[in-house]
Amino acid sequence: MTQDIPRLLEADRAEITVLVDNYTDIFVPSQKSVDVRPPFALDRPLLAEHGLSCYLTIHANGKEHRILLDTGLSRGCMLHNAVQQKINLEGIEAVVISHGHFDHIGGLISLLQRAGHQVPVVLHPDAFLRRRLKSPGKEPIELPGLDPITLKQAGADILARPGPSLLASGHLLVTGEIERTVPFEKGFPGMEAWMGDQWVPDRIADDQGLVIKVKGKGLVVISGCAHAGIINTIRCAQKMTGVSHIHAVMGGFHLTGPLFAPVIVPTVEALKEINPDYVIPMHCTGWDAINRLSREMPERCILNTVGTTYCF
Numbered sequence: 001m002t003q004d005i006p007r008l009l010e011a012d013r014a015e016i017t018v019l020v021d022n023y024t025d026i027f028v029p030s031q032k033s034v035d036v037r038p039p040f041a042l043d044r045p046l047l048a049e050h051g052l053s054c055y056l057t058i059h060a061n062g063k064e065h066r067i068l069l070d071t072g073l074s075r076g077c078m079l080h081n082a083v084q085q086k087i088n089l090e091g092i093e094a095v096v097i098s099h100g101h102f103d104h105i106g107g108l109i110s111l112l113q114r115a116g117h118q119v120p121v122v123l124h125p126d127a128f129l130r131r132r133l134k135s136p137g138k139e140p141i142e143l144p145g146l147d148p149i150t151l152k153q154a155g156a157d158i159l160a161r162p163g164p165s166l167l168a169s170g171h172l173l174v175t176g177e178i179e180r181t182v183p184f185e186k187g188f189p190g191m192e193a194w195m196g197d198q199w200v201p202d203r204i205a206d207d208q209g210l211v212i213k214v215k216g217k218g219l220v221v222i223s224g225c226a227h228a229g230i231i232n233t234i235r236c237a238q239k240m241t242g243v244s245h246i247h248a249v250m251g252g253f254h255l256t257g258p259l260f261a262p263v264i265v266p267t268v269e270a271l272k273e274i275n276p277d278y279v280i281p282m283h284c285t286g287w288d289a290i291n292r293l294s295r296e297m298p299e300r301c302i303l304n305t306v307g308t309t310y311c312f
Contacts, residue, residue, distance in 0.1 A: 004163075005240045009170040010215045011060045016222065016250070017309040019081045020053035020072035020107075021282045024306040031302050034248070034278060038307035044084040046307045051103040052224055052252055052283040053078045055087055058168045058212060065168035068095045069210055070224055071107035078107040079114070085307060094120040094159075094167050096174055098224020098251075099207045100127030102144040103283075112154035121156040122165065122174055124206030130194035131202060140192070140199075162205075164240060173211040178228035178236045184266045185229025189259055204228070209251070211237040214312050218245035218277070225252040225284050231270045246276035248312060250304075256286025264289045268296050280304055 024046055030037050038046060051073030058065040068089065072078040082089050089111060098104055100123070112119055127146055134140040148158055159165075163176040180187075193202035204227040212220040221237045223230055230253040238244055249271070255264050267289070271279060279301045281290045293301045302310075 006164060006166045006173070007170070008166065008173045008211060008213050008241050009060065010213050011058045011171045012215055013059045014212045014214055014220060014312045015057045015309055016220075016312075017055040017085065017087065018053075018282065018304060018306055019055055019078045019085070019087070020049060020051045020070070021304055021306050022048055022050050023304065024048040028303060028305050032278065034310050034312060035302050036309045036311060037305065038085065046081050046084055047077045048306050049073045049077045050283075051077065051106060053107065054222065054251075055082070055089070056172070056210070058171050060169065060171045063169070065171060066092045067167055067172060068092045068111075069222060070098050070104040071095070071111055073103040073106040075107055075110045079110055081306060090115055092119065094122055096167070096210060097121065097123040097127055097146075098209065099124070099204055099227060100129065100131070100146050101225065104224050105146055108146075109150065109154050112151070112156055115155055118155050118157045120159055121151060122159045122161060122167065124162055124177060124208055125160040126193075126206035129202070132192050132199065134190050134192050171212065173237070173240065175208045175211065175233070175236050175240065177205050178207060178209065178232055179239075180228055180232050181235070182229050182231045182270070184263055185232050188227055188254070209233045209237065211241060212312070213241060213243060214247055217312060218247035219243050220247055220312050221249045223249075223251035223253065225254045227254060231267060231274075234274060246274055248278040248280060248310070249276050250278075250280035250282065250310065252283035253281050253285040253289060255289035256284050260286070261288065264292055268292050272297060276300065278302060280310065
């Protein structure tokens with residue numbers, strides 16, 4: 001990496017509430033000391049969908065910084081769950097888009113329209129690419145995407161950054177484009193992007209993660225889908241911060257479905273070598289990978305459910 005890496009400041013503590021994920025279960029109890037499950041409240045049901053959104057509260061120097069990562073698949077799921085959890089999204093400092101796929105941007109326009117003021121939206125420039133999924137023997141399917149004009153009209157202050165940057169007064173690192181060195185993490189076969197005047201294989205270069213350095217604990221690494229690879233994402237966080245210990249890694253690891261089945265074992269083995277205190281797989285990690293992580297790392301792996309708050 002040739003770009004300058006901004007220095008990430010230590011946070012006193014951080015809380016991450018999952019507003020959107022693929023899985024909900026009101027009977028799952030807290031499994032470790034860090035996961036606080038939503039109260040059993042039948043009058044305030046939470047919704048799940050194929051998407052991701054996380055609400056971050058970072059505490060540093062007596063101040064609180066609130067950042068939203070991604071906005072789920074639909075226009076309403078994230079907003080519904082925020083209301084049910086009594087979270088005021090109008091108080092966020094910024095929205096970070098992990099990448100421009102439909103299951104991470106669905107609630108963005110609704111959020112901006114309700115905010116009533118301009119909201120910084122941090123993303124990689126490639127998040128605006130036209131994209132499609134081309135499966136063998138099937139017609140390509142063009143995917144919903146982001147339109148910068150519509151975003152600006154809705155109230156977005158677009159901050160398109162290919163490289164790393166800081167939010168939350170220097171206490172949250174947005175990785176920008178992630179260096180890819182792990183041989184078994186090869187991206188998403190079949191994805192294409194419109195570049196120039198043709199469809200080409202899509203590296204999904206806009207895939208980026210978030211990193212928090214928690215005082216006395218180490219790094220908390222959060223991915224959207226980890227299309228760059230969750231191991232590449234972790235190594236990028238370590239390299240950028242100079243901190244080797246991973247306190248927690250969480251988010252989508254994109255190991256679901258037959259295309260990614262061969263990647264599960266080497267990913268789990270690499271995670272065991274990295275030895276994080278907590279592994280919290282969500283969204284596109286997939287049933288088989290989550291179960292293997294639970295078997296191989298039972299003292300570290302936490303089953304996520306919508307509405308859970310992680311306190312680091």
